Amino acid sequence: xxxxxYRIAFIALGILLVIPSVWGGLSMDDxxxxxxxxxxxxxxxxxxxxxxxxxxxxxxxxxxxRNIESGLxxxxxxxxxxxxxxxxxxxxxxxxxxxxxxxxxxxxxxxSILWYFLLLIAVxxxxxxxxxxxxxxxxxxxxxxxxxxxxxxxFIANRHALISAFFGVMALIAFDRFYxxxxxxxxxxxxxxxILSLMAGEAGxxxxxxxxxxxxxxxxxxxxxxxxxxxxxxxxxxxxxxxYWINDLGTQGSGMYIxxxxxxxxxxxxxxxxxxILLFGLFGFLASxxxxxxxxxxxxxxxxxALIFLLAFFILLSPGLKRNRLLRFWLxxxxxxxxxxxxxxxxxxxxxxxG
Numbered sequence: 001x002x003x004x005x006y007r008i009a010f011i012a013l014g015i016l017l018v019i020p021s022v023w024g025g026l027s028m029d030d031x032x033x034x035x036x037x038x039x040x041x042x043x044x045x046x047x048x049x050x051x052x053x054x055x056x057x058x059x060x061x062x063x064x065x066r067n068i069e070s071g072l073x074x075x076x077x078x079x080x081x082x083x084x085x086x087x088x089x090x091x092x093x094x095x096x097x098x099x100x101x102x103x104x105x106x107x108x109x110x111x112s113i114l115w116y117f118l119l120l121i122a123v124x125x126x127x128x129x130x131x132x133x134x135x136x137x138x139x140x141x142x143x144x145x146x147x148x149x150x151x152x153x154x155f156i157a158n159r160h161a162l163i164s165a166f167f168g169v170m171a172l173i174a175f176d177r178f179y180x181x182x183x184x185x186x187x188x189x190x191x192x193x194x195i196l197s198l199m200a201g202e203a204g205x206x207x208x209x210x211x212x213x214x215x216x217x218x219x220x221x222x223x224x225x226x227x228x229x230x231x232x233x234x235x236x237x238x239x240x241x242x243x244y245w246i247n248d249l250g251t252q253g254s255g256m257y258i259x260x261x262x263x264x265x266x267x268x269x270x271x272x273x274x275x276x277i278l279l280f281g282l283f284g285f286l287a288s289x290x291x292x293x294x295x296x297x298x299x300x301x302x303x304x305x306a307l308i309f310l311l312a313f314f315i316l317l318s319p320g321l322k323r324n325r326l327l328r329f330w331l332x333x334x335x336x337x338x339x340x341x342x343x344x345x346x347x348x349x350x351x352x353x354x355g
Contacts, residue, residue, distance in 0.1 A: 018113055025105050083251050119162055129177075147348075151348060160200050168204055174189040270343075278342065282355055
Protein backbone atom coordinates (compact mmCIF):
# COMPACT_ATOMS: atom_id res chain seq x y z
CA UNK A 1 0.00 0.00 0.00
CA UNK A 2 2.88 2.34 0.83
CA UNK A 3 4.48 1.81 -2.58
CA UNK A 4 1.13 2.51 -4.25
CA UNK A 5 0.90 5.89 -2.48
CA TYR A 6 4.46 6.81 -3.41
CA ARG A 7 3.93 5.60 -6.95
CA ILE A 8 0.92 7.86 -7.42
CA ALA A 9 2.82 10.83 -5.95
CA PHE A 10 5.91 10.28 -8.10
CA ILE A 11 3.91 9.82 -11.30
CA ALA A 12 1.92 12.97 -10.51
CA LEU A 13 5.21 14.83 -10.00
CA GLY A 14 6.54 13.55 -13.33
CA ILE A 15 3.43 14.76 -15.15
CA LEU A 16 3.53 18.10 -13.35
CA LEU A 17 7.10 18.69 -14.52
CA VAL A 18 6.17 18.26 -18.21
CA ILE A 19 2.88 20.20 -18.09
CA PRO A 20 4.58 23.44 -19.32
CA SER A 21 5.27 21.68 -22.65
CA VAL A 22 1.55 22.04 -23.42
CA TRP A 23 2.24 25.65 -24.41
CA GLY A 24 5.40 24.81 -26.37
CA GLY A 25 3.79 25.06 -29.82
CA LEU A 26 5.29 23.40 -32.90
CA SER A 27 8.95 23.11 -33.81
CA MET A 28 11.17 21.70 -36.56
CA ASP A 29 9.79 18.37 -37.85
CA ASP A 30 6.36 19.19 -36.42
CA UNK A 31 5.72 21.61 -39.30
CA UNK A 32 6.72 19.09 -41.97
CA UNK A 33 4.46 16.46 -40.46
CA UNK A 34 1.63 18.98 -40.22
CA UNK A 35 1.97 19.62 -43.96
CA UNK A 36 1.92 15.89 -44.63
CA UNK A 37 -1.22 15.37 -42.58
CA UNK A 38 -2.81 18.29 -44.39
CA UNK A 39 -1.88 16.79 -47.75
CA UNK A 40 0.20 19.75 -48.92
CA UNK A 41 1.97 17.86 -51.73
CA UNK A 42 3.51 20.96 -53.29
CA UNK A 43 5.47 21.50 -50.08
CA UNK A 44 6.52 17.94 -49.39
CA UNK A 45 7.05 16.69 -52.93
CA UNK A 46 6.11 13.01 -52.77
CA UNK A 47 2.65 11.55 -52.34
CA UNK A 48 3.32 10.13 -48.91
CA UNK A 49 0.73 7.93 -47.28
CA UNK A 50 -0.74 8.46 -43.80
CA UNK A 51 1.78 6.04 -42.28
CA UNK A 52 4.80 7.85 -43.79
CA UNK A 53 4.97 10.79 -41.41
CA UNK A 54 8.60 9.99 -40.68
CA UNK A 55 9.67 9.70 -44.32
CA UNK A 56 11.37 13.00 -45.12
CA UNK A 57 13.28 12.18 -48.30
CA UNK A 58 13.28 9.01 -50.39
CA UNK A 59 16.59 9.70 -52.14
CA UNK A 60 14.82 10.07 -55.48
CA UNK A 61 16.47 12.90 -57.53
CA UNK A 62 13.15 14.42 -58.62
CA UNK A 63 11.80 14.31 -55.10
CA UNK A 64 15.05 15.88 -53.86
CA UNK A 65 14.80 18.74 -56.38
CA ARG A 66 11.16 19.47 -55.50
CA ASN A 67 12.03 19.62 -51.82
CA ILE A 68 14.78 22.16 -52.52
CA GLU A 69 12.59 24.28 -54.79
CA SER A 70 9.81 24.33 -52.20
CA GLY A 71 12.26 25.51 -49.53
CA LEU A 72 11.92 22.38 -47.41
CA UNK A 73 15.63 21.60 -47.87
CA UNK A 74 18.46 24.16 -48.28
CA UNK A 75 20.19 24.25 -51.66
CA UNK A 76 23.36 22.62 -50.34
CA UNK A 77 21.58 19.41 -49.26
CA UNK A 78 23.39 16.36 -50.62
CA UNK A 79 21.76 14.82 -53.67
CA UNK A 80 22.18 11.44 -51.96
CA UNK A 81 20.22 12.54 -48.90
CA UNK A 82 17.63 10.01 -47.78
CA UNK A 83 15.72 9.80 -44.52
CA UNK A 84 12.89 7.28 -44.35
CA UNK A 85 11.96 5.58 -41.10
CA UNK A 86 9.68 2.67 -40.25
CA UNK A 87 7.29 4.23 -37.71
CA UNK A 88 3.73 3.43 -38.86
CA UNK A 89 2.25 3.36 -35.35
CA UNK A 90 3.70 6.77 -34.46
CA UNK A 91 2.65 8.10 -37.87
CA UNK A 92 -0.89 6.96 -37.17
CA UNK A 93 -0.82 8.85 -33.86
CA UNK A 94 0.21 12.05 -35.69
CA UNK A 95 -2.51 11.63 -38.31
CA UNK A 96 -4.99 11.09 -35.48
CA UNK A 97 -3.77 14.39 -34.01
CA UNK A 98 -4.60 16.21 -37.20
CA UNK A 99 -8.10 14.79 -37.61
CA UNK A 100 -9.01 15.25 -33.95
CA UNK A 101 -7.29 18.53 -33.14
CA UNK A 102 -6.63 20.11 -36.56
CA UNK A 103 -3.80 22.64 -36.11
CA UNK A 104 -4.08 23.07 -32.34
CA UNK A 105 -0.71 22.11 -30.82
CA UNK A 106 -2.04 22.25 -27.25
CA UNK A 107 -4.03 19.06 -27.65
CA UNK A 108 -1.17 17.43 -29.53
CA UNK A 109 1.09 18.07 -26.54
CA UNK A 110 -1.58 16.68 -24.23
CA UNK A 111 -1.65 13.57 -26.42
CA SER A 112 2.12 13.18 -25.93
CA ILE A 113 1.76 13.66 -22.18
CA LEU A 114 -0.83 10.88 -22.15
CA TRP A 115 1.73 8.47 -23.63
CA TYR A 116 4.25 9.66 -21.05
CA PHE A 117 1.71 9.01 -18.30
CA LEU A 118 1.22 5.45 -19.56
CA LEU A 119 4.99 5.00 -19.71
CA LEU A 120 5.42 6.15 -16.09
CA ILE A 121 2.78 3.65 -14.95
CA ALA A 122 4.48 0.83 -16.86
CA VAL A 123 7.91 1.75 -15.48
CA UNK A 124 6.50 1.80 -11.94
CA UNK A 125 5.09 -1.72 -12.42
CA UNK A 126 8.40 -2.97 -13.82
CA UNK A 127 10.44 -1.52 -10.95
CA UNK A 128 8.00 -2.98 -8.42
CA UNK A 129 8.40 -6.44 -9.97
CA UNK A 130 12.19 -6.37 -10.08
CA UNK A 131 13.15 -4.55 -6.89
CA UNK A 132 12.38 -4.30 -3.19
CA UNK A 133 10.36 -1.23 -2.21
CA UNK A 134 13.23 1.15 -1.22
CA UNK A 135 15.05 0.60 -4.53
CA UNK A 136 11.81 0.73 -6.52
CA UNK A 137 10.90 4.03 -4.77
CA UNK A 138 14.21 5.66 -5.62
CA UNK A 139 14.35 4.31 -9.19
CA UNK A 140 10.85 5.57 -9.98
CA UNK A 141 11.52 8.97 -8.43
CA UNK A 142 14.73 9.43 -10.46
CA UNK A 143 12.95 8.40 -13.64
CA UNK A 144 10.04 10.77 -13.02
CA UNK A 145 12.25 13.81 -12.37
CA UNK A 146 14.76 13.17 -15.15
CA UNK A 147 15.20 16.55 -16.87
CA UNK A 148 15.94 14.89 -20.23
CA UNK A 149 12.32 13.77 -20.45
CA UNK A 150 11.19 17.36 -20.90
CA UNK A 151 12.49 17.54 -24.47
CA UNK A 152 11.29 14.03 -25.27
CA UNK A 153 7.75 14.87 -24.20
CA UNK A 154 7.73 18.48 -25.42
CA PHE A 155 8.79 17.75 -29.01
CA ILE A 156 5.65 16.40 -30.71
CA ALA A 157 7.56 14.69 -33.53
CA ASN A 158 9.57 12.83 -30.90
CA ARG A 159 6.44 11.12 -29.58
CA HIS A 160 7.63 7.97 -31.34
CA ALA A 161 10.16 7.49 -28.51
CA LEU A 162 7.39 7.60 -25.88
CA ILE A 163 5.20 5.11 -27.73
CA SER A 164 8.13 2.82 -28.41
CA ALA A 165 9.26 3.03 -24.78
CA PHE A 166 5.78 2.25 -23.43
CA PHE A 167 5.30 -0.88 -25.52
CA GLY A 168 8.91 -1.95 -24.90
CA VAL A 169 8.44 -1.75 -21.12
CA MET A 170 5.18 -3.69 -21.48
CA ALA A 171 7.17 -6.37 -23.35
CA LEU A 172 9.62 -6.58 -20.44
CA ILE A 173 6.80 -6.88 -17.92
CA ALA A 174 5.15 -9.65 -19.94
CA PHE A 175 8.50 -11.43 -20.35
CA ASP A 176 9.17 -11.22 -16.60
CA ARG A 177 5.67 -12.49 -15.77
CA PHE A 178 6.13 -15.40 -18.17
CA TYR A 179 9.43 -16.42 -16.59
CA UNK A 180 8.85 -15.77 -12.89
CA UNK A 181 5.05 -16.20 -12.58
CA UNK A 182 4.68 -18.88 -15.24
CA UNK A 183 2.12 -16.60 -16.94
CA UNK A 184 1.74 -18.41 -20.27
CA UNK A 185 0.17 -15.45 -22.07
CA UNK A 186 3.44 -13.59 -21.55
CA UNK A 187 5.14 -16.00 -23.94
CA UNK A 188 3.35 -14.44 -26.90
CA UNK A 189 2.42 -11.05 -25.41
CA UNK A 190 6.07 -10.07 -24.90
CA UNK A 191 6.98 -10.46 -28.62
CA UNK A 192 3.68 -8.80 -29.57
CA UNK A 193 4.43 -5.74 -27.45
CA UNK A 194 7.96 -5.67 -28.85
CA ILE A 195 6.55 -5.64 -32.40
CA LEU A 196 4.39 -2.65 -31.46
CA SER A 197 7.47 -0.96 -29.99
CA LEU A 198 9.37 -1.49 -33.25
CA MET A 199 6.44 -0.23 -35.31
CA ALA A 200 6.48 2.94 -33.20
CA GLY A 201 10.14 3.59 -33.90
CA GLU A 202 13.68 2.30 -34.21
CA ALA A 203 14.15 3.03 -30.51
CA GLY A 204 12.37 -0.28 -29.93
CA UNK A 205 15.61 -2.01 -30.91
CA UNK A 206 16.92 -1.07 -27.46
CA UNK A 207 14.56 -3.58 -25.86
CA UNK A 208 16.32 -6.48 -27.53
CA UNK A 209 19.22 -5.46 -25.29
CA UNK A 210 16.98 -5.59 -22.20
CA UNK A 211 15.60 -9.02 -23.14
CA UNK A 212 19.10 -10.37 -23.80
CA UNK A 213 20.46 -8.96 -20.54
CA UNK A 214 17.47 -10.33 -18.61
CA UNK A 215 18.05 -13.84 -19.96
CA UNK A 216 21.78 -13.57 -19.28
CA UNK A 217 21.64 -12.35 -15.67
CA UNK A 218 18.16 -12.89 -14.20
CA UNK A 219 17.08 -16.14 -15.83
CA UNK A 220 18.32 -19.09 -13.77
CA UNK A 221 18.16 -21.75 -16.48
CA UNK A 222 20.98 -23.45 -18.32
CA UNK A 223 22.65 -22.26 -21.50
CA UNK A 224 20.37 -24.24 -23.82
CA UNK A 225 17.26 -23.00 -22.04
CA UNK A 226 18.49 -19.40 -22.29
CA UNK A 227 19.21 -19.79 -26.01
CA UNK A 228 15.75 -21.27 -26.58
CA UNK A 229 14.13 -18.27 -24.91
CA UNK A 230 16.02 -15.90 -27.22
CA UNK A 231 15.09 -17.68 -30.48
CA UNK A 232 11.77 -15.82 -31.06
CA UNK A 233 13.45 -12.47 -30.41
CA UNK A 234 16.34 -13.29 -32.73
CA UNK A 235 13.87 -14.16 -35.48
CA UNK A 236 11.94 -10.97 -34.75
CA UNK A 237 15.08 -8.86 -34.99
CA UNK A 238 16.11 -10.29 -38.36
CA UNK A 239 12.53 -10.03 -39.66
CA UNK A 240 12.53 -6.34 -38.76
CA UNK A 241 15.93 -5.86 -40.43
CA UNK A 242 14.71 -7.66 -43.57
CA UNK A 243 11.60 -5.44 -43.69
CA TYR A 244 13.83 -2.39 -43.43
CA TRP A 245 16.13 -3.63 -46.20
CA ILE A 246 13.36 -4.77 -48.59
CA ASN A 247 11.63 -1.39 -48.35
CA ASP A 248 14.91 0.50 -48.79
CA LEU A 249 14.45 2.38 -45.54
CA GLY A 250 17.09 4.20 -43.52
CA THR A 251 19.32 7.18 -44.02
CA GLN A 252 22.02 8.31 -46.41
CA GLY A 253 23.93 11.48 -47.21
CA SER A 254 23.32 13.05 -43.82
CA GLY A 255 25.88 14.30 -41.34
CA MET A 256 23.49 13.50 -38.51
CA TYR A 257 22.49 9.90 -39.21
CA ILE A 258 24.62 6.91 -40.12
CA UNK A 259 23.25 3.66 -41.52
CA UNK A 260 25.00 0.91 -39.50
CA UNK A 261 24.35 -1.68 -42.22
CA UNK A 262 25.24 0.46 -45.24
CA UNK A 263 28.15 2.31 -43.57
CA UNK A 264 29.53 -0.05 -40.91
CA UNK A 265 33.01 1.51 -40.66
CA UNK A 266 31.65 5.05 -40.33
CA UNK A 267 29.18 3.83 -37.73
CA UNK A 268 31.93 2.12 -35.74
CA UNK A 269 34.10 5.25 -35.82
CA UNK A 270 31.26 7.50 -34.66
CA UNK A 271 30.06 4.99 -32.08
CA UNK A 272 33.47 5.12 -30.36
CA UNK A 273 32.92 8.87 -29.89
CA UNK A 274 29.18 8.99 -29.32
CA UNK A 275 28.78 6.09 -26.88
CA UNK A 276 30.90 7.68 -24.10
CA ILE A 277 29.14 11.02 -24.64
CA LEU A 278 25.72 9.36 -24.34
CA LEU A 279 26.80 7.49 -21.21
CA PHE A 280 28.20 10.73 -19.79
CA GLY A 281 24.89 12.44 -20.52
CA LEU A 282 23.07 9.60 -18.78
CA PHE A 283 25.25 9.20 -15.69
CA GLY A 284 27.25 12.43 -15.65
CA PHE A 285 26.61 16.14 -15.54
CA LEU A 286 26.75 17.41 -19.16
CA ALA A 287 23.90 17.17 -21.64
CA SER A 288 24.90 15.03 -24.60
CA UNK A 289 23.21 17.57 -26.94
CA UNK A 290 26.17 19.90 -26.43
CA UNK A 291 28.44 17.53 -28.37
CA UNK A 292 27.50 19.09 -31.72
CA UNK A 293 28.39 22.57 -30.45
CA UNK A 294 31.91 21.92 -29.18
CA UNK A 295 34.66 23.47 -31.34
CA UNK A 296 37.66 21.36 -32.37
CA UNK A 297 39.86 20.69 -29.39
CA UNK A 298 37.10 21.24 -26.87
CA UNK A 299 35.30 18.13 -28.13
CA UNK A 300 38.46 16.08 -27.50
CA UNK A 301 38.71 17.54 -24.00
CA UNK A 302 35.06 16.73 -23.22
CA UNK A 303 35.45 13.20 -24.59
CA UNK A 304 38.50 12.71 -22.37
CA UNK A 305 36.61 13.97 -19.31
CA ALA A 306 33.71 11.65 -20.17
CA LEU A 307 36.04 8.64 -20.42
CA ILE A 308 37.73 9.44 -17.09
CA PHE A 309 34.35 9.95 -15.40
CA LEU A 310 32.98 6.68 -16.78
CA LEU A 311 36.10 4.77 -15.74
CA ALA A 312 35.72 6.06 -12.18
CA PHE A 313 31.98 5.36 -12.28
CA PHE A 314 32.45 1.74 -13.33
CA ILE A 315 35.20 1.22 -10.74
CA LEU A 316 32.81 2.42 -8.04
CA LEU A 317 30.13 0.06 -9.37
CA SER A 318 32.41 -2.98 -9.62
CA PRO A 319 31.82 -4.31 -6.05
CA GLY A 320 28.07 -4.17 -6.58
CA LEU A 321 28.34 -5.74 -10.02
CA LYS A 322 30.06 -8.79 -8.55
CA ARG A 323 27.26 -9.59 -6.11
CA ASN A 324 24.11 -8.06 -7.63
CA ARG A 325 22.75 -9.67 -10.78
CA LEU A 326 20.05 -7.00 -11.15
CA LEU A 327 22.73 -4.32 -11.29
CA ARG A 328 24.54 -6.32 -13.97
CA PHE A 329 21.26 -6.64 -15.86
CA TRP A 330 20.55 -2.89 -15.85
CA LEU A 331 24.11 -1.86 -16.71
CA UNK A 332 24.59 -4.22 -19.65
CA UNK A 333 21.11 -3.46 -20.98
CA UNK A 334 21.79 0.28 -20.77
CA UNK A 335 25.10 0.10 -22.61
CA UNK A 336 23.76 -2.21 -25.33
CA UNK A 337 20.61 -0.08 -25.70
CA UNK A 338 22.79 2.93 -26.50
CA UNK A 339 24.45 1.20 -29.48
CA UNK A 340 21.63 1.84 -31.99
CA UNK A 341 21.35 5.40 -30.66
CA UNK A 342 24.95 5.95 -31.71
CA UNK A 343 23.71 5.97 -35.31
CA UNK A 344 22.46 9.52 -34.80
CA UNK A 345 23.83 12.64 -33.15
CA UNK A 346 23.95 12.55 -29.33
CA UNK A 347 20.85 13.98 -27.71
CA UNK A 348 19.36 13.56 -24.26
CA UNK A 349 15.90 13.28 -25.81
CA UNK A 350 16.95 9.79 -26.99
CA UNK A 351 17.92 8.60 -23.51
CA UNK A 352 14.44 7.87 -22.18
CA UNK A 353 14.76 4.12 -22.87
CA UNK A 354 18.37 3.54 -21.72
CA GLY A 355 17.60 5.78 -18.72
